[in-house]
Every structure is written in C-alpha cells, then in structure tokens.
Amino acid sequence: MTAADGHSRLLYWAGVALGPIAWGINLQGVYVLAHFSCEQIRISGAIMSAALAIVALAGTVISARAVRRGAGAEWADARGGGPRTFMAWLGVGSGVLFALVIANQFAASLMISPCLR
Template sequence: MQAIRTGVSWAGLVTGPTAWAVSLQLDYSIAYWQCSAGFRPTALFSLTGAAVAALGALASWRAVRDPRHGTSPPLKARTRAFLAKTSVGIGALFTLVMLAQMAAGLIFSGCEL
C-alpha cells in the first residue's frame, strides 16, 4: 500500500515502452486478419497502451512529489528523484506516441495496399 501512496520512481520508465511494444506487436499480428474481417481494433489497443503508460507516468509523478521520492530502490534519494523525473518524461512521451498511433489507427485501415 505504501508504494501506491508514495509512488514508484521507475514505473513510467518500464510501463511506457512495454505498453508501446505490446501494442505495436498486437497491431502487426492482427493486420492481415483485420483486413479480411472488417473490424479494426488497433485504435483500441493503442488507447489501452496509452492508458497503461499514463498510469506508469502517474506513479512516477507521485514519487516525484514524495519527499523521499518513492519507496523503491535505488538507495539514494537524489538518484530516486532523478529516476522519478526521467520516468515521468518517458511515460508521458510514450503516452503521446501511442495516442498518435491511435489516431493513425482511426484514419488508416491497414488495407490500403
């Protein structure tokens, strides 16, 4: 419970790129199927990934605002503060990337070729 209250300094650093990679792999794996089925869930995958990345950035933001900068390693508070601030930026960046990917999924069907 304390990690939820004080944040996890590395959460945005892990969740953003992981959510993007999973979303991208899902999009590519169903590309052929969605052309024949007529159903396009790629925007939904990107929106879900963006929500996961935003939650990771939020957890890192809570660690930035905590005076001890989260409860997780590394041991030094200044290192945790740097890691938390970097993780917020990375999480926010990947959230924007996946929102742009979602917009592309709404515009293009993947069957244009």
C-alpha cells in the same frame, strides 16, 4: 534493504518501464491485427491502443506520485535521494512520451487502411 524500501524504489521506475513496454506491445499488436482488420472491420486495435495508452499514463502517474512522496525524503536521506528523484522525473517524461507515441500510432491506424500493402 527492507521490502518496503525495495517496493518504493520500484515506484520510481514505473514510468520508465511501463511506457516502453506498453508501446512495444501496442506496436506488435497493431502489426498482428492488421492482417485480420483487412478482412473485416474490427475495433480491437483501437481498444488495445487506448488501454495501452492508459497503462503508459498510469506509469507516469505512479512516478509522479513517487516524486511528490519522496520530495521530503531527499533532505532526510544521508545519500541525498537525487538519483531516485531523477529516475522518477525521467519516468514521468518517458510515460508521457510513450503515451503520445501510442496515440499517434492509434491515429495513423484509424486513418490508413490496413489493406494497403
């Protein structure tokens, strides 16, 4: 396995990894910032949620580009290339799903007061 081959395999996993990581950071960040948001109004949670939704969507775009770039390689690869394409499509779906989850949490944090404990 060459370095370029290892790098291209990471592209297939980008959406699978970046979406859940961004969601986990967003979830914990919203809980941490809730205490401070109650004392004074801050938009740092909104900025964080928007940035992490963009990170999740970036993983989706990277996985989608890996699918498009590797479509012709399926026929040239002796092993088929099916598992890599499957993981890339799973990354596309996972990235979109987690971006939507982050957007829903962002909407909930805008509508519900953090002081309601």
